[in-house]
Each structure stands twice: as C-alpha cells, then as structure tokens.
Amino acid sequence: MSTPQLDLWDAYLEAENHGLRSERTDALERFLDSFAELTQTGKHDWALTLASSIVDDGASTPIRMPLFRSVLLPALESAIAHRTPGAARWLAGFAQHIYKCSDLRPRLVDGTLAEHALLETALDHDPDDDHSRRKLLDLLVSRLNYTLHELPSGVLYGHDGASVDQCREMLEELDDFTRHADRLGLVGDYANLVAKCRFHYNTYSQYLTDRRGASCYADYLSQVSDA
Template identity: 25%
Template sequence: MNIEHYQNFQDCLKKGLKKQASKYVSLFVDSFESEDEIESWVWGYLPCLETNNHSCIRHELFNNLVYPVLRKGYEANDYRSTLWLGKLVQNICQTKGVFEDLGFLGEMDFYRKCYDIDPSNTEGNELLVNSILTWLSYCEHEWPSAILYGMDGADIEQCKDIRDEANFAVYLSKNKSDKEFVMQFLGKLDQYEKRLNKKSCGAPIRSV
C-alpha cells in the first residue's frame, strides 16, 4: 500500500482538482498487495471517513476496498461489519449490483441484524431506534389520508408490521421524546386500522 497516493488524493480534493484526485485514488487502490493489507487499512480508515453531500464515501474506495471487507464480515455475522453496512447504506444503494447482492436490505435491516447479534450494544441500538423513527415519520407523512407502507397505503397485515416496529422502538429507546413520538404515531395507526376494518366490512368510511 502506498499511503502517499491517498494523501495526494485528499490534497487534490481539497484543491478542487477532480481529475488528479481520480488519478491518485486509482493509484492508491492498485497499490495494495494483499487482502490482509486492505482489511487493516479499511478498519483504520472507516472511523475517520469523509463523506460527500449524499453521505457516501468515494466510490472507488467503497467498491474496491471497503465493501469486500464488510461483505466478508457480514457473511460471518460480524457485528462491526454489519453496523457499517447500515451506516454506508447510501453507498450500497448507489453502487450497481451491491443492493441486490445483499438481498435488498436497507439501513433498518442491518441495524436489526446487529441487535440480533448483540442486543447489548448501545451504539447499534441507538442507530436502530433512529432508523425506525425515520421510517415511522415517513409512514405518517400523508396522514390523515393514509399510513404509508412503501409507496402505498398500508393494508391490515402491513399495519401489524408497522405496529411491531413501533413497539420495538419504544422498548429500545431511552429517550422520552422518542417514546412520545411513537405513542402519538400509534394513535394515528389505531384510527387508520379502524378505517380499514370498516372498509373490509363494507361500512361507509368518513374522512378524518
């Protein structure tokens, strides 16, 4: 590994020299001589990584160095690797073939797996709660018209899935305001489920 290429890459980025930056990052990637060397650099690099406006690290670094290490660890149920896949989900979504390679999993899925591996890890639990709360915020953003599940209004079975995640967030969260948000969301979910049940029974539905 030639660390000077990486330093030159960073210097060019700071100066706005995009073409030269691309040259040096490619040279840096090509300078590694073994998988062990790549793994050592990745775990030293990740804690201080720099991201762009899309919360992504440089694609050459992710594709050629970071992702292979995280993928290997993920397959071995390594907590640290799984956690970082959640943190780098924007890279996953923007890299052709990687989202599919990981089974179409999203941020919340990776953090939930982290909980399954080690339910006592505070960082992972906090990230999981935040991810669930973000999802719930999306689910309610067309209220009172609907509670969303994906792009459409949730059906009765999907409401159960949403409720399970909401209750799990309450269980995990240590923050009073988070719990209060979830409880008000569950109140909306109750109303929405009642509307769905009336509709399934053929009763007329009044707008909320």
C-alpha cells in the same frame, strides 16, 4: 499498511483537497493499484479502520465509488460474515454508496443491504452495541413520522396507504422501537409519537375492515372521537 501505500494514500488525499478532478482520479487509481498488492489481512484491517473512522468518529475522508467498491465493501462484507462487532453498522453508514450501485439493487430490494437491516444485523452480532441502537432508533423515528405525514387522509406504507396486514406489521415495528428506546432510556422522549402511531395504526386498520359508512378516514376519525 506499508510506507508505499501510505504515501500514495496521502497523495490521494492531497489531490482531493487541492487537485483537479483528473489529478484526483489518477491519484486514487495509483493508490488502489498499490493497495491490491497488500496481504488480505492488511487490506482488511486497514479498510475496517478507515470505515470506523468515518462512521463512528466523523472523519471527513472522501470516499469515491471505486474506493468503496474495491476497498471498503469487500472488507465490510467479509467482516459481517464473520460477525465482527460494528461491521454491519459501518456498512450501514455507507448507505448512499450502496444505493448508487445498480448491481446491489436486488439486495436492497430483498432488504439484506438496507440500512435498517444492517443496523439490526449489527445488534444481532453485538446486543450491547448501543451506538447501532441509537442509529436504528433515529432511522425508525423518521419511518414512524413518515407513516403519519398524510393524516388525516390515512396511514402510509411506502408510497401507498397501508393495508390491514401492513398496519399489523407496523405495530410490531413500533414495539421494536419502544424496546430500543427503553434500552437507551428514551421512552419518555417519544411517548407522544408512540401513542399517536399506536392509535392510528389500530384505528386505520379498523377503518379498512369496517368503515361504518364513513366517506374517508378523516370522516371515520370524527365518528371515533364522537363515540
């Protein structure tokens, strides 16, 4: 990025640190206007460097929505389309920004911009990307724990009780989780969680198929444990 844009970027960061909201907004608008004059390659490369510094290196650079929409999102989507290693992981790092964009909601619903899907895309583009694998594993741990947090009432899928097909789907996801954990040498760390999930996904599916006169899943579990 050339000197004029760098100066405006520094001025924006200074406004973020010390300025009023109006000063911050004006500084960002001036930067974005100047940024738009750069070559496509210049914009693309700078945006990817910024995204990487934030997601991978933990830089505390403030990313306001206009900056995300005008600078980061176009560059990251272009990089993903060209299978650039890391690009999908960087976009996943801005999941909260994506959720706030109403026009992107359909792509959240169909899964293409969901954090989980973006991390899987990152691994598809680079199977050796263990940074993305670790982030995906952490995300899956949260999902697995969530499915069990209403026990002994039942296994959850989203906000509702899981169906037989959904239990089967979660078992497949559990196999994916185990594969990723094994790649990272972390299978032992999650052995109890995996065993608990596998037991309840299978048992809850059986309960839905044949309740054996049980009044609820907790009652069914007591029958299983007594058998």
